[in-house]
Amino acid sequence: MVTIEDNEIFKDFIEESLDHLDGIEDDLLSIEEAGVTCNQEIVNKVFRAVHTIKGGAGYLGLKNVEALAHHSENVMGKIRAGELFPSSDIISTLLDAMDTLSTLIHRHESSNETDISSNLTALNAICLEENISSPAPPSHVSSESSSTVSTDEKQVSEDNPVSACSPLKDLLGKVEQSVLDALLKQGSFLYILQYNLLKDSESREKYFAEIMEELTETGDVLATNINGDDSAEMMQKKDNLLVVVFATILENELMGDFFDIAPDQIQQITPDDLEQELPPAAAPRQEQSVETSPVSRPSVSPATAPVKKIENTKKTLPKDAPSKPEQKPDNLRVNVKLLDSLMTLAGELVLTRNQLIQATASRKVKGIDNISQRLNLVTSELQEAIMSTRMQPVGNVFHKFKRIVRDLSKNIGKKIDLIIEGEEVELDKTIIESIGDPLTHLVRNAVDHGIEKPGVRIAAGKQETGTLRITAYHEGGQVMIAIEDDGAGINIERVKEKVLTMGLREASALDELSDKEIANLIFLPGMSTAKEITDISGRGVGMDVVNTNISKVGGTVDIDTMPGKGSIITIKLPLTLAIIPSLIVAVQEERYAIPQVNMVELVRIPAAKVKERIEKINSAIVMRLRGELLPLIKLTDVLGIKDRYYVSDETGEQFLDRRTLTEDRRQAQFAETARQVDTENLSFDPEQRASVDRRTSPMSAYNILVVSVGDYHYGLIVDQVLDSEEIVVKPVGTHLRDCECYAGASVQGDGKVALILDIIGISNVMNLRTVSKSVQEQALQRAESKILKDTQSFLLACNAPDEQIAIPLDLISRIESCKIKEIKITGGRKNIQYRGGPLPLFSIDEVADVGSPGTDGPTCYIIVFSISGKEVGIIVSEIIDIISGTFMIDEMTHKQPGIMGSAIINDEITLLVDLYGVIDTIMPEWTKAVKSKVTEDSPANILVVEDSPFFLNQVVSFLSEIGYKPLTATDGVQGLEVLNREKIDIVLTDIEMPNMNGLEMARKIRADERFKNLPIIAVTSLAGDAAEKEGLDAGINDYLVKLDREKIIACVRKYLV
């Protein structure tokens, strides 16, 4: 016996045994599937595999493994002998036993202490039970080796039904045990060979004597069923089977080659067979009771160490046992031909190097061209060859699904056909290893959630048996794996529901998504639509893990689903990982590589657009990209690079840039220049021009790499985008494994190292998931405010030079340009001929203490608006822009007739023009209608709900002016409080407010019986159709524009009558 310290042997044993077990699982399943008609060859294969494990375990002293293997072998033997029908239950028991076996082998140190009694009992029960009621159809047994042996022999077999006793034992019994022991100790193998004398003699011209001669050359014939003397006589008989007990040092694989006989004619006998006086399984091998006589005495075979022997025993494994790389990642089986071609290429490479060295030594420039071409060729070929050593068939992963699907469907009472296609498609070893778990999860999901129970299927008019199809194929240089079921499909509504309850998306956002997009939301964390949580799936973890794992190897997952028809999950995988296309970027003179698979797009924001496109939310920088907000991070921040250098365009010098807040870089001057550009002001001073140039130079533009991390994208700001390259991924040392930011390193063409950025790692380091969430929330808010935004739109204009004014855009009818000389002054009033009539013109300086619009230029602009049904115009000298936004309005500093207040817009103090006030001051009688005081004794109570103090004051002041007594509230909650406290006749409300917005308040008011008929007027800054509709639905009576004093008053009056 070997000591436990013999690690090498243990390792080999474990590897080989696990290999066997893998094969066994598949084979057992196909035996079950085939039932009585199963291929005996498969049964034999399983039997042999278990047997080999038993042998090894016995040798290594793993008693439990040995016992379990032995009992399993017994059951297998009965199946092989046809005494046992491989029913589903029996196969299950066997599978369980194999699982336990695998566990025992994995933990072989403690295997002898493990309790395996339940497995043993189950196996024993099968043996005993079937012993009593075994039908044992003999004809079945005799077909054992017929599949590969000629019909002649089948004939023979049928004529010679198996005898009940064990003839092999008899034959072996003729050989003395001590002789056998001695042979085995010397490292010989024992075989039982079967020759069909008739057939072999005819086809291969081999007769008994020749056979014997051949055998004795390489080993010892211990016993035969035929005496040499009567061989001729035997040949005449129908029964011409020659059975030989043979001892040799040849291994099983070599036997066939040496003696030119089929593998099924050879049976190896291991020491354990002898010890147990041959298991019943060995019996059917022998098809005839024979007489034997020892032909020769054993001679001394070369002594072999016991270690060698166990290795040899193991090598009797069937050659077609599938290789299983994921269980032993340290070893890889490589085709010898491939290895040869690698060797040749390596030789080529060395030759080329020698040439290169010579060429460089002799400074022959000419030759180098050729050499580099050759080097290029050899390298690419070498690369290709080496890559192909890493390629493994995807079937290595697929084959385990047979068992999984079988077990699962059995557990949950479903009928499922599993179809596997494209097992031969090859993928990089690393990828194969890492897709096992995600795929298993998807298959489990398909079985558990996808395919319905038989009853449900029949009710739905489908076949009772569901189909699960797993396909692998090549497409566009990538490998696609499709998992397709014909089940119920994904319930889109339930996904929506779940997304909403989990708060992962807003309802409005969901409405915009297609069904397919919604189905793909199941990859978000926390999603599982299974109503019941089973132990198979439905715990709400998984799909996002599937997604993450697959994206880790550079793949993508996509779902297509048809309610009632089924779903297809498609996984796209790169062929290999070791060499990846990537983008080389630079920050601060340092180069980094980003795998192309993570890249979505490259966005370059020129300096002039930086302010417009890039914004700041709290501490996060975001970019507007096609209406979406994209979280941005700077690579320098990620890596903690502090010093910022920039390279001067002209001199190539480096300067230290001390700016830290790049996101709000020089907004002030920037806006100024932008404006000056816009207004085509040509009076730039040279200094300013220079500064513009610097800001628009490439260094201040933003290079943004939009990268994808599974379910969300983010932008990485880098200094430079250099090149796209195929890089060789190299691992980094153990000390750097903890840096999440790097996926590895790569050597660049110039020999420098470029680290490969781990896009997922970076997002973890920067806590992007939360940032992205908050950005999403912000985006949602913005999406809402697109409809109901509380921002004000102003027309920016220049009254006098350097005096910026803003006019509420909503009040303006149109803008006209006119020549100064066309303005006529009649009766002390400025007028212009306009559409056949005079248009009264005013300028703000007539009422307020502001500069007068320059009349020296040839043209000016007239802002036309209407008041009391009359159109009037205000003269300004320049139109600058239309802006919208929320502005802090200062009502104090500049308040005067015609001026509502001031605000800082584009970093300039801007006066907000009160159009109504201008006219009211100049032409008080024009506004009389509006101003006519309320005549009732008890003026109506108006509730004004508005969160911006500026607008609140505006509305309150003009309402009080005409005699109303407005009450105020700053949000919906307060508004409702006031409403409950006071008697209110009409409500004027803003829409966008904190705590409770206007719509919600309106709904609340309408829900109250008391206020069913209370007029509610929305006073908002912009009224779109959609917003208006929503407002009306909420119970708002009318929609008005903020600051349109006239209309507001008219409306209030209308409702109060």
Add this chain to the structure above:
Amino acid sequence: MMNAATESPDVELALFQIGEMLCGLDTRHVQEINHNFEITPVHRAPDYVRGVINLRGEIVTVIDLHEKFSIPPSEVHDDTQVVVVRYEEECIALLVDTIYDVVNAHQSDISTPPSNVDGISGSFISCIYRMEKNLVVVLDLEELLKK
């Protein structure tokens, strides 16, 4: 590894300077001495990691022994040399100041570290080799490189 020096009568030590300390390392750990390389900085790495270099296609982590011994970081210049050691199947480059020589250290000249050497840096010291004029601090590679 710790007792490499005490097991065999003679030990080959590669001598180099770290700050003011003369250090020695069992040559069995040393793969090569290298210079003329470019260190690529690795941000967010532990402090003692200066970066990585490309050693014939292998990415090798450069560890600054100054940081390990808590003395100000060494300056990297064109002539800076590294001692490339192999530790647990991985090549690691140790940034040292000056590399001197390889000496044969007799067992009799090797003693355990004095008891007043302790602290974190103390654990990096395997033993002391007494040369005629100097004391050589023999480094314990395992302690030095374990994470």
